[in-house]
Amino acid sequence: MGFDRPFHRNYRPVKKGHNSGYSDWAYIVDHLYSDHPEHYTRAFEILQKDIIGLFEYVEPSDINLVTYSFRIHELLIRTCIEVEANFKAILRENTFNPIFRNGPKKGQPRPEKNWNINDFRIVNKTHHLDDYSIIFPHWHGVKNERFPFRQWKKNEPLTWYQAFNKCKHDRLHNFEQASLGNLLDAFSGLCVLLSSQFRTESFSTGSDSLVVNTDNYYGGGFGIGGFLIVDFPSDWTEDEMYEFDWAKLKKEENRFSKIDFNKYS
Numbered sequence: 001m002g003f004d005r006p007f008h009r010n011y012r013p014v015k016k017g018h019n020s021g022y023s024d025w026a027y028i029v030d031h032l033y034s035d036h037p038e039h040y041t042r043a044f045e046i047l048q049k050d051i052i053g054l055f056e057y058v059e060p061s062d063i064n065l066v067t068y069s070f071r072i073h074e075l076l077i078r079t080c081i082e083v084e085a086n087f088k089a090i091l092r093e094n095t096f097n098p099i100f101r102n103g104p105k106k107g108q109p110r111p112e113k114n115w116n117i118n119d120f121r122i123v124n125k126t127h128h129l130d131d132y133s134i135i136f137p138h139w140h141g142v143k144n145e146r147f148p149f150r151q152w153k154k155n156e157p158l159t160w161y162q163a164f165n166k167c168k169h170d171r172l173h174n175f176e177q178a179s180l181g182n183l184l185d186a187f188s189g190l191c192v193l194l195s196s197q198f199r200t201e202s203f204s205t206g207s208d209s210l211v212v213n214t215d216n217y218y219g220g221g222f223g224i225g226g227f228l229i230v231d232f233p234s235d236w237t238e239d240e241m242y243e244f245d246w247a248k249l250k251k252e253e254n255r256f257s258k259i260d261f262n263k264y265s
Contacts, residue, residue, distance in 0.1 A: 002243030007259045008093040009034050009197040010126055014242040023246035028201050032256055035093055038203035041224055043082050044194055045202065048225045050075060051187055055138065058180055062141030065181035073167055073178035079186040080164040086193040087120035088112060090127075094259040117161060122264040124152050127196040131233035134188035137218040148189035160185035188228070195223050195230050 002015050006027045014024045027033055054071060058064050098110040098119060124130055129149040136144040151158055163177035164186065171178075202224045223230035249255050 001239065002241040003257065004244050005249060005255055005257050006033065006242055007257050009090045010259060011196055011199045012240060012242055013236050019245045019247055023244060025199055026246045028198050030250065034197065035089065037198060040086055040089065041194060041198065041202045044190060045225045047079055047082065047187065048227055052227065060136055060139050062143045065143065066179050068176050068179045072180055072183050073171065076164055076178050076183045076186055077168055079183065079190055080161065083186065083190050083193060087123060088115060090123050090197065091115065091119065091261055094261055096261040098265055119265065121152060122261055124149060125264050126259050128233040128235065129192055129196060131235050132192040132195065133231040134191055135229035136184065137229060146185055146188040148185045148192055160189065191223055191228050191230065195232065198224065200224055
C-alpha cells in the first residue's frame with residue numbers, strides 16, 4: 001500500500017490510477033503543504049542568476065573545475081547556507097525532536113541552531129536525494145552531470161559540503177576548496193533539495209497558463225528556474241509512493257501527514 005496523503009515538503013510519485021496525473025503535482029501548491037516555499041525558490045533563482053553570470057568569466061568545462069576565487073568562495077557559502085535552510089525546513093515542518101546524547105545537556109532537547117549534517121542526512125531516507133542527478137546544459141567536456149548526494153549511498157561524507165566548512169572556517173589555508181567543481185556540486189545539491197520538495201514548481205507570480213511540450217535542443221526535463229536539467233529518482237517502491245485522488249483529498253481539513261524523522265535519527 002502507498003501513503004493516502006502527502007507529507008509536508010516531500011515530493012514523491014503517485015501511483016498510476018484515476019486522476020493520478022493531477023494528483024502528482026497539485027498538492028504542492030496547497031498553502032498547507034509548506035511554509036512560504038517561494039522564500040526558498042526565490043533564493044535559488046537569485047543564486048542561479050549569479051552562477052550564470054560567473055560563467056561569463058569562468059567557462060563551465062571539465063578543465064575549469066579546479067578553478068577557485070573569492071567570487072566562487074562567496075557563491076559556495078551562499079549556496080550551502082541555502083542547502084542548510086532547506087534541510088531545516090523539511091525537518092521543522094515534519095516531526096523531528098533530537099536530543100543531546102552526550103555532555104552536560106545529555107537528554108535535553110537539541111534546538112534547531114544545533115542541527116548538523118548528520119541530522120540532515122536522514123532526509124535522504126525519505127526524499128531519495130542520492131538518486132537524483134543534475135545536468136548543466138552548457139558545458140565543454142564530459143563532466144556536466146553532477147550527482148551531489150551519491151556519496152551518501154556509500155556512507156561517505158559529501159565532498160562539497162566538507163569543502164564549504166573548511167573554507168568557511170579557515171579560508172586562508174583552504175581557499176582552493178572554493179573551487180568551481182565544489183560550487184556546482186553544492187548548487188546541484190540545492191536544486192535536488194528543492195526538486196525533492198516542489199518538483200518543478202517555482203511559485204512565481206502571474207496566472208497559470210497552458211504549457212505545450214515541444215522538442216528541445218537539450219532534451220528537456222528542466223527544473224525550477226529553467227536552467228538545470230533534473231533527473232528524478234526512478235527507484236521508488238510501491239509502498240513508498242503516494243496513493244490518493246487530490247481532487248477529493250484537498251477538500252479535507254487534515255490533508256497532509258508529517259514524516260516522523262525521529263525514527264531515522
